[in-house]
Amino acid sequence: MPVTVQPRGDVALVVIDNPPVNATSRAVRAGLMDAVARVDGDPALRAAILMGRGRTFVAGGDVTEFDRAPEPPHLPEVVAGIEAAAKPWLAAMHGAALGGGLELALGCRWRVAARGTRLGLPEVTLGLIPGAGGTVRLPRLVALDMAARMASLGAPVSADAARDAGLLDAVLDGDLEAGAIAFLDAALAGPLPLRTLDRPAPADPGTAAWQGHRVASEKKHRGQAAPALALESMHAAVNGPADAALAAERQTHLRLRGTVESRALRHVFFAERAALKAPVDAEPGPLDAAGVVGGGTMGAGIAVAFLDAGIPVTLLERDQAALDRGLSVVAGTLDASVKRGRLTAADRAARWANLTGTLAAADLGSADVVVEAVFEDLAVKRAVFERLDAACKPGAVLATNTSYIDPNAIAAATRRPDAVVGLHFFSPAQVMKLLEVVRTDGTSDGTLATAWALARRLGKTPVLSGVCDGFIGNRILKVFRQAAERLLLQGAGPADVDGAMRAFGMPMGPFEMQDLAGLDIAAAMRAANRARGQAVFAPVADRLVAAERLGQKAGGGWYDYAAGDRTPRPSDAVAEIIDEEAAKAGTARTPLDRAAIQRLVLGPMVEEGRQILAEGIAATPDAIDLVEVHGFGFPRWRGGLMFWGETAGPGR
Ligand code: NAI
Numbered sequence: 027m028p029v030t031v032q033p034r035g036d037v038a039l040v041v042i043d044n045p046p047v048n049a050t051s052r053a054v055r056a057g058l059m060d061a062v063a064r065v066d067g068d069p070a071l072r073a074a075i076l077m078g079r080g081r082t083f084v085a086g087g088d089v090t091e092f093d094r095a096p097e098p099p100h101l102p103e104v105v106a107g108i109e110a111a112a113k114p115w116l117a118a119m120h121g122a123a124l125g126g127g128l129e130l131a132l133g134c135r136w137r138v139a140a141r142g143t144r145l146g147l148p149e150v151t152l153g154l155i156p157g158a159g160g161t162v163r164l165p166r167l168v169a170l171d172m173a174a175r176m177a178s179l180g181a182p183v184s185a186d187a188a189r190d191a192g193l194l195d196a197v198l199d200g201d202l203e204a205g206a207i208a209f210l211d212a213a214l215a216g217p218l219p220l221r222t223l224d225r226p227a228p229a230d231p232g233t234a235a236w237q238g239h240r241v242a243s244e245k246k247h248r249g250q251a252a253p254a255l256a257l258e259s260m261h262a263a264v265n266g267p268a269d270a271a272l273a274a275e276r277q278t279h280l281r282l283r284g285t286v287e288s289r290a291l292r293h294v295f296f297a298e299r300a301a302l303k304a305p306v307d308a309e310p311g312p313l314d315a316a317g318v319v320g321g322g323t324m325g326a327g328i329a330v331a332f333l334d335a336g337i338p339v340t341l342l343e344r345d346q347a348a349l350d351r352g353l354s355v356v357a358g359t360l361d362a363s364v365k366r367g368r369l370t371a372a373d374r375a376a377r378w379a380n381l382t383g384t385l386a387a388a389d390l391g392s393a394d395v396v397v398e399a400v401f402e403d404l405a406v407k408r409a410v411f412e413r414l415d416a417a418c419k420p421g422a423v424l425a426t427n428t429s430y431i432d433p434n435a436i437a438a439a440t441r442r443p444d445a446v447v448g449l450h451f452f453s454p455a456q457v458m459k460l461l462e463v464v465r466t467d468g469t470s471d472g473t474l475a476t477a478w479a480l481a482r483r484l485g486k487t488p489v490l491s492g493v494c495d496g497f498i499g500n501r502i503l504k505v506f507r508q509a510a511e512r513l514l515l516q517g518a519g520p521a522d523v524d525g526a527m528r529a530f531g532m533p534m535g536p537f538e539m540q541d542l543a544g545l546d547i548a549a550a551m552r553a554a555n556r557a558r559g560q561a562v563f564a565p566v567a568d569r570l571v572a573a574e575r576l577g578q579k580a581g582g583g584w585y586d587y588a589a590g591d592r593t594p595r596p597s598d599a600v601a602e603i604i605d606e607e608a609a610k611a612g613t614a615r616t617p618l619d620r621a622a623i624q625r626l627v628l629g630p631m632v633e634e635g636r637q638i639l640a641e642g643i644a645a646t647p648d649a650i651d652l653v654e655v656h657g658f659g660f661p662r663w664r665g666g667l668m669f670w671g672e673t674a675g676p677g678r
Contacts, residue, residue: 029057031064031074037210038065038074039203040115047085048078050126055099058130062107073214074115075206076108076134082121083143084130089152089292092283101126101158102276105133109221116213118198118206119143124182129156132163135219138196138209139185145193146182147256149279150247152295153288153663155256157279159223162263162271166225168193170264171235177256178243227264236261249531250663251287286673290665294655297648297666298487302478305490305645308471310479311421313337317396319410321352321383324427325399327455330359333377334456335484340382340389344400349383356381359456387417395480397449398436399427402554407431408439415440423476425449429500430554432493433466443468447477450497452657460657461486462497487656492643495560499653501643502667504555505634507548508563509627510536515565515608517615518623520584521596526623531661536627537584538594541577545570545584565607570600632671647672 028051032039040061042048065074078084087101108115108130117123117131120140128145131137139145147160155161156177165173168191176183188194195213198205236257243253255278263271282288304310316332318325319342332339333356341356343349360377363369369377382389390396396418398410407426414424424446426436437446448464461484463477474490481488491497496504510523518526524535540548549571552562570576570583577583578592585594608615618626635650644650651666664670 027057028053029061031061033068033071034075034203034207036070036072037207038068038071038113040065040074040076041079042077042084043079045080047082047122048080048127049086049088050084050101050104050130051088051091052097052099055101055104058104059099059107062111066112071113073113073210074111075203075210076115076117076130077203077206078119078121078127083117083119083123083139084127085122086125086127086148087157089295092152092154092288092292096280100276101129102272105129105158107133109133109223114214114218116206116210118202118209119145120202122182124148125156125160126158129158129160129163132159132167132222135221136195136209136213137193138198138206139188139194140202140205141185141197141199143185143188143197144182145185145188146180147177148180148182150178150180150243150250150252150256151291153250153252153285153291154282155252155259155275155279157276159272159275161256161259161275162268163222164193165228165260165264166222167191170228170231170260174236174239174257174260175242177260178239178253179246180253223268227268230261230264247663249661251285252282255282286665287663290669290673291663293648293665293669294651294662297652300648301487301489301652302482304475304478306471306474306478308475310475311423311472312394313476313480313483315340315393317342317390317393317418319343319390319396319398319414320400321349321355322399323453324451324455325397326352326355326359327453327457328397328399328427328451329356329381330377330456331451331484331486333360333380336380337483338380338382340384340393342384342387342390344385346385349385353381353383387413390414390417391419393418393422395423395425395476397425397427397451399451402429402431404431404435407436411436411439411446415442421445423447423473423480425477427451430496430551430558433464434468434493437466437468444470445473447473448491448493448497449477449480450491450499452499458657459485459487460499460653461488462491462499462653462657463488464491464493464497466493487652489649489652490645491649492641494638494641494643495555495558498638498644498650499657501638502631502634502650502654503658504562505630506627507536507540509630511564511566513618513623513626514604515611515613515615516618516626518618519596519604520600521594522618522620523623523627524594526620527627529620530624530628531664533659540567541583541585541587541594544577544579546576565611566600566604569603569607573599573603575600628667628670631667635668635671 028044030041044054115134116136117134123145185197189197247253259275316337317340318329321343329339360374364374433448437443447469450462452458452460461481520537524538527535555562575582586597638644647668650668654660654667655662
């Protein structure tokens with residue numbers, strides 16, 4: 027039964043049991059309606075306590091229902107039923123009380139939660155606004171400023187913050203059921219609190235305050251419609267009759283379920299959840315100790331990712347100077363987290379104590395997984411893997427972070443190609459969520475299962491990739507860059523392309539991005555591509571590198587920079603080079619508008635994605651969408667490259 031009513035003396039325990047997260051599915055809603063009637067109809071009962079079974083209270087609505095016509099009883103009726111019940115209800119929460127879960131609690135007379143509970147209205151992260159009174163009831167309980175932030179930003183608050191704000195009556199330690207019963211006993215001795223909707227609405231804080239919330243939500247959820255609509259709904263709730271506000275909120279919520287924005291966000295949400303399931307049916311190995319080879323940009327970041335997950339790391343470098351550098355980069359990264367308040371000094375010390383530096387491969391003998399991140403050079407990598415093969419224990423997973431080298435050729439340097447897999451992290455490795463897991467010809471199911479377990483442990487989103495040049499992400503990146511550069515010859519300026527891609531929702535355009543990273547990095551990539559016999563189209567970039575316009579650090583790249591200022595300014599010198607290259611190519615330059623630029627850049631990327639699918643490099647379009655969203659800043663609310671291509675892209 028998704029909802030049970032269990033008497034505890036003169037109190038009814040109403041327990042929602044709908045694994046895994048007690049979503050407010052139809053059967054739960056119906057069960058709650060019955061529970062209201064049963065409690066009201068039983069003269070032996072004085073009140074009800076609403077709880078969730080398992081690891082959480084109610085983490086939200088049933089997202090799988092959002093594609094269908096809503097089925098009664100609807101959540102607003104359930105919340106209203108609890109609120110209007112003759113017997114008062116107490117919500118006793120643990121885990122997460124999100125979306126519909128929090129809305130249920132808002133219908134109760136009292137709310138308590140176990141310490142550590144997270145409470146919030148995250149609907150905007152799915153392109154929606156609350157649909158069962160969240161924007162109407164919440165501002166009657168907590169300060170409008172906090173209510174507006176919760177509904178428009180979508181971030182949850184802690185139980186302590188919720189209690190301080192008035193959303194919770196108490197934060198409980200110890201057994202939740204016992205604590206809730208004790209709370210209720212005491213509360214019933216006092217006067218009954220008003221129903222939430224009977225509380226007065228707060229005063230309107232004025233245009234400037236609303237505008238401030240709009241700006242903040244636009245910054246966090248750039249390009250999305252839902253956050254402003256959540257604020258609009260709350261504005262109506264504060265300034266008009268509650269029932270009209272409730273009806274309008276519901277209507278907006280239902281309308282948004284059908285928008286591309288919401289469908290796209292739901293698509294990514296489901297793809298992320300599915301990605302966590304290993305693509306093989308095998309037992310993962312242990313993950314008690316890790317090794318990292320190479321303490322450069324990537325190796326240091328990967329080491330931090332392991333340390334953050336509580337896995338001890340041994341870092342192997344080629345000489346003492348490089349080892350010292352690598353260790354100091356790790357230390358610096360941890361220090362920065364402490365400075366930003368993300369890490370306590372004690373946690374920093376614990377992480378640091380988990381790190382060992384070494385120059386001896388033998389010290390990797392007890393590692394369960396080793397990630398190699400040395401120079402992008404096959405001979406160097408093969409030599410490293412030969413040493414790992416000799417040093418590592420049987421069963422250890424040997425992973426390479428290579429960007430472009432065929433991991434089969436690396437695996438062939440060992441006597442255990444079944445243990446070799448690509449683990450392609452993205453920079454900065456301790457931050458970026460994407461982990462491309464590259465399966466070689468020999469990678470065993472057990473190795474893949476361990477790679478998946480590791481990804482989960484590190485909090486990454488794993489995506490399986492077959493072997494090809496650049497795997498999924500960098501292969502599409504190459505098409506992106508070439509398409510962008512082609513547009514320069516056709517008539518767009520770097521600022522036009524960057525502006526169009528930002529307007530599309532990317533955090534940065536391709537040219538400002540190269541200026542930030544340094545044009546030498548992209549140039550090295552092109553050189554490597556060419557060395558492998560690949561054609562690379564970058565006539566303008568090649569000229570900029572030749573002219574030592576290497577980006578911000580050189581005072582100029584695709585743009586000019588004034589000393590000490592990172593503001594990109596259009597460059598006459600670059601414009602001249604573009605004109606010359608266009609003339610050489612025989613293309614007449616004509617201006618391109620934003621839509622044309624977006625189409626001409628993204629269209630070839632979608633085509634490349636289709637090719638990647640046709641070759642079986644990616645198993646599903648969802649895999650490509652996750653790569654683009656989590657590795658390359660493709661706007662989540664557009665659903666990822668392939669989803670966008672299907673719903674809005676050219677030639678869909
Ligand atoms: P890096 O040049 O910053 O670091 C390489 C490190 O490996 C250096 O500290 C070097 O001393 C060390 N090293 C070289 N030979 C060694 C050996 N035989 N034994 C032990 N250590 C050795 O390079 P980066 O950028 O960290 O790249 C490393 C790998 O990660 C490359 O395969 C690269 O393609 C890949 N990668 C790089 C990304 C990036 O954004 N930089 C992103 C994803 C992958």
